[in-house]
Every structure is written in C-alpha cells, then in structure tokens.
Amino acid sequence: MIVIHGGAGALARQAMNGEREQQYRDALGLIVRRGQGILAQGGSALDAVTEAVRLLEECPLFNAGKGAVYTHQGGHELDAAIMDGHTLAAGAVSGVTRIRNPILAARGVMEHSPHVMLIGAGAESFAFGLGLEQVAADYFSTPERYAQWRRALDNDSGAVLDHDSASDPIDADRKFGTVGAVACDEAGHVAAATSTGGMTNKQAGRVGDSPIIGAGCYADDATAAVSCTGTGEIFMRRVAAYDVAAQMAYGGHTLMDAAQRVIFEKIQPLGGTGGLIAVDAAGNVALPFNSEGMYRAIGYVGSDIDIGIYR
Ligand code: ASP
Numbered sequence: 428m429i430v431i432h433g434g435a436g437a438l439a440r441q442a443m444n445g446e447r448e449q450q451y452r453d454a455l456g457l458i459v460r461r462g463q464g465i466l467a468q469g470g471s472a473l474d475a476v477t478e479a480v481r482l483l484e485e486c487p488l489f490n491a492g493k494g495a496v497y498t499h500q501g502g503h504e505l506d507a508a509i510m511d512g513h514t515l516a517a518g519a520v521s522g523v524t525r526i527r528n529p530i531l532a533a534r535g536v537m538e539h540s541p542h543v544m545l546i547g548a549g550a551e552s553f554a555f556g557l558g559l560e561q562v563a564a565d566y567f568s569t570p571e572r573y574a575q576w577r578r579a580l581d582n583d584s585g586a587v588l589d590h591d592s593a594s595d596p597i598d599a600d601r602k603f604g605t606v607g608a609v610a611c612d613e614a615g616h617v618a619a620a621t622s623t624g625g626m627t628n629k630q631a632g633r634v635g636d637s638p639i640i641g642a643g644c645y646a647d648d649a650t651a652a653v654s655c656t657g658t659g660e661i662f663m664r665r666v667a668a669y670d671v672a673a674q675m676a677y678g679g680h681t682l683m684d685a686a687q688r689v690i691f692e693k694i695q696p697l698g699g700t701g702g703l704i705a706v707d708a709a710g711n712v713a714l715p716f717n718s719e720g721m722y723r724a725i726g727y728v729g730s731d732i733d734i735g736i737y738r
Contacts, residue, residue, distance in 0.1 A: 433722030436602025490604025495624025497576035512646035607654025635659025657701010686713035
C-alpha cells in the first residue's frame with residue numbers, strides 16, 4: 428500500500444466547499460493511484476514513493492517543487508529526503524533553487540554518492556551531473572504563492588505556513604504544505620520520501636525537518652516508514668520520524684500507538700502542529716495530526732483509494 432500527504436494545517440472556513448476542494452481531491456487521487464499502480468505491478472516501495480512525491484512536486488497546489496513558497500528574500504529554497512527501509516540507505520538535498528524535482532536529486536544522492544545529504548550549489552551541480560532537469564529560479568513561482576509572501580511581508584508576520592486562505596480548504600497562512608509518501612511493497616519493504624519549499628517568508632538558509640533523516644523522513648523495515656509535515660523546528664527537536672520507529676523498537680508500541688504518541692505527546696506539548704503518515708511492513712497505516720486538516724490519501728493495492736482533508 429501507499430499513503431501520501433500534501434501538508435497539514437487549519438481550515439479556511441470560507442473555502443470549505445467547492446471546486447477548489449475538488450481540485451485537491453482529484454490531485455491526491457491521481458497521485459495515489461499512480462503509486463498504487465507501481466506497487467500492483469510488483470514495483471518497489473522506493474519507486475512508488477519516489478514517483479508519488481515527484482508528482483506532488485509537479486502539482487502547484489502543494490508547497491514542494493512547482494508552487495513552492497517564497498523565502499523572506501523572495502526566492503525559493505527547496506528541501507527533500509528519501510529513505511529505503513530495506514537497506515537503510517538514505518539521501519537528501521537542502522537549499523536547492525534550480526532542480527526541478529528535488530526528490531529525484533535526493534534519490535540520486537542516495538544511489539550515486541557516498542553521502543547522505545548535499546546542500547545548495549554542490550547539491551545542484553551533483554544533480555545536474557546526473558542529468559536531472561535544471562529550471563530557472565522563478566520556475567517554482569505561482570501568483571498564489573507570490574500573494575501569500577507579499578501578505579506575510581506586509582503584515583510583518585515572520586515565517587508563516589503555506590497557501591492562500593481564500594481558495595484553499597486548508598488555511599494557506601496556517602498550513603504546512605510539505606508533501607510526502609510512505610509505502611510497503613509486496614516483498615515487505617518500506618520506504619519514505621518528503622519534499623518541501625519550507626515556510627513562507629522563512630529566512631534564506633533556513634532548513635526545516637523535511638530533509639533531515641530522522642526528523643521529517645525515516646524508514647526501516649524493522650519498524651516503520653514515516654513522513655512528517657508541520658512546525659519543522661519542533662519536529663527536528665523531537666526527531667519525530669525516528670521517534671515513531673524508536674517507540675516501536677524500544678517501547679514495543681504498535682505503529683498506531685507510536686505515531687499518536689509522537690504527535691500528541693511529543694510535538695503538541697512543545698507547541699508544534701502538524702501530522703505524519705506512517706506504514707509498517709505488516710501493512711498497518713497511521714495518519715495522526717493535531718491540526719484541523721491534513722491532505723492525505725491511502726491506496727491499498729486491489730482496493731479503492733481513500734482521500735481525506737479534514738479531521
Ligand atoms: N515541516 C516543513 C518545514 O518546516 C513545513 C511543512 O510541513 O509544510 O519546512
């Protein structure tokens with residue numbers, strides 16, 4: 428099965444219904460079906476999460492790749508990570524500005540370098556050396572994100588979360604639009620991938636949890652594959668994704684119990700909001716969040732997909 432998320436956040440009451448909500452549902456449905464299809468044909472969890480996150484990056488509705496939020500300085504700085512639960516191999520990139528699909532760069536770091544994480548210009552030249560597509564720095568811009576950034580600057584509101592409250596069912600200015608996917612394949616291997624533009628109006632150079640292995644992304648066949656979305660700094664301080672695995676390994680907790688404990692007992696008490704998606708090798712799924720909504724979809728091979736936005 429595969430599970431995807433398109434970020435967590437508060438609801439925008441004025442945009443609760445209608446066409447826009449349907450756009451999110453359609454996008455989530457299409458993408459989860461693509462991942463389901465890869466798994467149905469015997470593809471690996473790693474390939475399924477890579478492709479799902481690549482498609483989420485391509486979709487301007489979500490804050491990753493095209494449609495990424497702006498930094499305070501008016502640019503886009505993207506982060507992504509991927510981990511293979513079978514081999515415990517991992518790769519990540521951070522602060523990249525011209526790679527069309529940061530998740531492919533993260534996978535490239537994992538498979539074609541001796542390193543786990545590359546940043547900035549070095550990550551970009553490595554990715555372009557692998558033949559990944561280069562785009563102009565303004566490729567990621569959309570009018571909605573521009574307006575959101577201007578609003579944040581005008582209100583002097585510091586770093587804020589994603590999207591446009593007038594049109595997004597989840598309040599744009601209080602939304603974490605990171606995307607992610609976790610999957611479990613036929614062989615019982617799990618994988619996780621996470622990609623983000625970060626937070627609107629973030630300081631240039633700021634790195635959140637998303638590209639940090641163990642914070643916003645983690646996978647181990649022995650426990651779980653996890654992808655997070657939310658207040659990045661709190662997820663980093665709690666090493667949230669790894670903590671799900673650790674609670675299972677050391678505490679004997681089930682996937683559901685471990686995932687809930689991380690969101691409600693570790694993230695929430697420190698003032699963090701957001702959620703995570705997690706699967707284990709037995710095919711269990713957990714999707715806890717303490718925000719009012721989280722864009723999410725589940726696709727078990729051979730079953731109908733399940734899409735959710737609100738609590
Ligand atoms: N966790 C992300 C970050 O802090 C934000 C998000 O989930 O949208 O960069």
